[in-house]
Amino acid sequence: MLTNKSNNDALVLFSGGQDSTTCLYWALKHFDNVRALCFTYGQRHAIEVDIARSIAAKAQVPFLLLDAPVIGNLSSNSLTDGTIIMDQEKPDDSYPNTFVPGRNLFFLTFAAVVARSHGIRNIVTGVSEADYSGYPDCRDTFVRSANVTINLAMDEQFIFHTPLMWKNKKEVWALADELGVFDIVRYETLTCYNGVKADGCGHCPSCTLRRNGLEAYLQTRI
Numbered sequence: 001m002l003t004n005k006s007n008n009d010a011l012v013l014f015s016g017g018q019d020s021t022t023c024l025y026w027a028l029k030h031f032d033n034v035r036a037l038c039f040t041y042g043q044r045h046a047i048e049v050d051i052a053r054s055i056a057a058k059a060q061v062p063f064l065l066l067d068a069p070v071i072g073n074l075s076s077n078s079l080t081d082g083t084i085i086m087d088q089e090k091p092d093d094s095y096p097n098t099f100v101p102g103r104n105l106f107f108l109t110f111a112a113v114v115a116r117s118h119g120i121r122n123i124v125t126g127v128s129e130a131d132y133s134g135y136p137d138c139r140d141t142f143v144r145s146a147n148v149t150i151n152l153a154m155d156e157q158f159i160f161h162t163p164l165m166w167k168n169k170k171e172v173w174a175l176a177d178e179l180g181v182f183d184i185v186r187y188e189t190l191t192c193y194n195g196v197k198a199d200g201c202g203h204c205p206s207c208t209l210r211r212n213g214l215e216a217y218l219q220t221r222i
Contacts, residue, residue, distance in 0.1 A: 009033040010122040011115045013107050016052030017191040018210055019126030019164055022172055024059055025179045026163045027124045035062045037111055042072030042080040045195040075101045095134040096205055104137035112150045112158050124161045131168035140165050169213020
């Protein structure tokens with residue numbers, strides 16, 4: 001069993017992107033002690049690790065990097081294989097080829113092991129079902145199921161927090177503004193699948209979602 005449990009410490013799954021950075025500062029508002037966990041898994045936008053480390057330092061939270069190449073090696077997808085042309089839009093009958101099968105399940109499982117070693121029971125992830133590309137492992141039902149399964153597997157009582165689950169990108173921008181980190185999220189994060197900071201490449205699926213949400217929020221912000 002987990003010893004020295006803390007109900008007010010949190011581990012944030014952190015990539016240095018818009019969503020996870022917003023979640024990091026959300027966690028800092030709601031928990032006493034916060035740690036950031038980042039992954040390398042062969043992603044084509046691996047520069048996100050350096051950006052995540054920089055943002056974590058600015059937020060003054062401990063940063064842990066976990067190398068998990070197995071996540072990217074087990075399947076064929078455009079995020080870990082640069083020879084595959086990335087889908088620009090979600091196919092009508094499936095999810096885009098940027099989907100990395102099992103990625104969030106791996107992330108949450110590894111995070112729970114890390115959290116357990118630090119006596120942490122709160123795990124924060126920035127997945128969203130309201131505004132996403134159809135990835136099955138971003139759904140609320142998946143996160144709830146994984147939470148139960150991982151708790152049973154480790155005989156623990158982790159709590160998975162998903163503060164963005166029902167927020168579209170416009171609302172995520174609004175939350176970042178409410179938390180006082182709008183400029184950090186806008187100018188210092190990396191959401192682009194092609195590894196371009198801030199506004200990104202402008203045409204990959206992630207950039208399109210980010211830009212559309214930002215434009216919608218800026219209209220209301222003015």
